[in-house]
Amino acid sequence: MKDITKMPRLFIQNILSLGKTIALTKEQSHYIRNVLRLTMGDFIRVFNGKDGEFLSSLTKSDKMCEITVQNLLKPQTISKGPWLFFSPIKKDRLSFLIEKAVELGVQKLIPVITERTIVRTFNIEKAHLSIIEASEQCERLDVPEILPFITLKDIFKTLKEPQRLYFCKERSDAPPLRSLSISPDSGILIGPEGGFADTEIAFLESSPQTQAVSLGDRILRAETAAIYALSQISS
Numbered sequence: 001m002k003d004i005t006k007m008p009r010l011f012i013q014n015i016l017s018l019g020k021t022i023a024l025t026k027e028q029s030h031y032i033r034n035v036l037r038l039t040m041g042d043f044i045r046v047f048n049g050k051d052g053e054f055l056s057s058l059t060k061s062d063k064m065c066e067i068t069v070q071n072l073l074k075p076q077t078i079s080k081g082p083w084l085f086f087s088p089i090k091k092d093r094l095s096f097l098i099e100k101a102v103e104l105g106v107q108k109l110i111p112v113i114t115e116r117t118i119v120r121t122f123n124i125e126k127a128h129l130s131i132i133e134a135s136e137q138c139e140r141l142d143v144p145e146i147l148p149f150i151t152l153k154d155i156f157k158t159l160k161e162p163q164r165l166y167f168c169k170e171r172s173d174a175p176p177l178r179s180l181s182i183s184p185d186s187g188i189l190i191g192p193e194g195g196f197a198d199t200e201i202a203f204l205e206s207s208p209q210t211q212a213v214s215l216g217d218r219i220l221r222a223e224t225a226a227i228y229a230l231s232q233i234s235s
């Protein structure tokens with residue numbers, strides 16, 4: 001058998017169990033047949049975020065392909081990654097942020113509108129597809145969730161007690177994030193390009209759930225700040 005790690009990996013919505021035959025979507029069928037040029041009997045790894053990762057083989061190669069689930073490769077594990085609260089940024093940089101956040105183990109992505117947020121809308125459905133693609137690529141067994149936009153005031157309603165919120169505060173004497181021992185499922189908040197307004201900082205710091213943290217002396221762009229913070233938590 002070929003090297004398993006070289007086999008394509010697909011996220012499937014269906015329940016996965018041994019021997020089950022599953023129809024792929026039109027897009028997945030196109031990818032398997034026309035992009036990867038797989039043929040009958042070729043192997044594909046599949047996962048659905050609930051049942052683990054399975055080896056399957058292509059048992060119908062058509063406009064709508066089918067696979068048959070063969071054996072379990074990895075049992076499902078429960079992931080406990082950070083929740084990233086972020087102020088949306090422009091398209092390419094946002095796609096980069098989302099892809100890297102998934103690779104670094106984020107569990108939920110929550111776009112937050114703040115006073116100085118410039119990008120106030122983006123296609124959540126498209127972002128979800130990028131999240132699936134990144135999860136397939138980095139061999140996660142789960143697919144992080146992206147929530148609809150919230151306002152800064154809703155952050156504490158979204159967090160689950162006793163989850164803490166680590167608020168990345170530039171130009172401050174807050175303790176460095178790397179010096180703290182923090183729970184892997186904590187909330188991390190990254191502000192907009194223009195920074196937080198003073199009233200927003202006061203609001204965030206008035207909550208006992210919040211801890212301001214520094215990411216160092218340099219002022220990082222929002223996507224760098226997010227990646228840096230997440231990598232410190234995942235390490």
Ligand code: SAM
Nearest residue numbers: 168169170190191193194195215216219220225
């Ligand atoms: N316009 C702001 C300024 O000049 O002070 C900079 C905002 S920065 C581009 C965007 C966000 O990244 C900030 O709101 C903060 O959450 C985070 N960030 C960037 N550098 C940081 C640092 N050194 N420490 C903590 N947070 C940082």
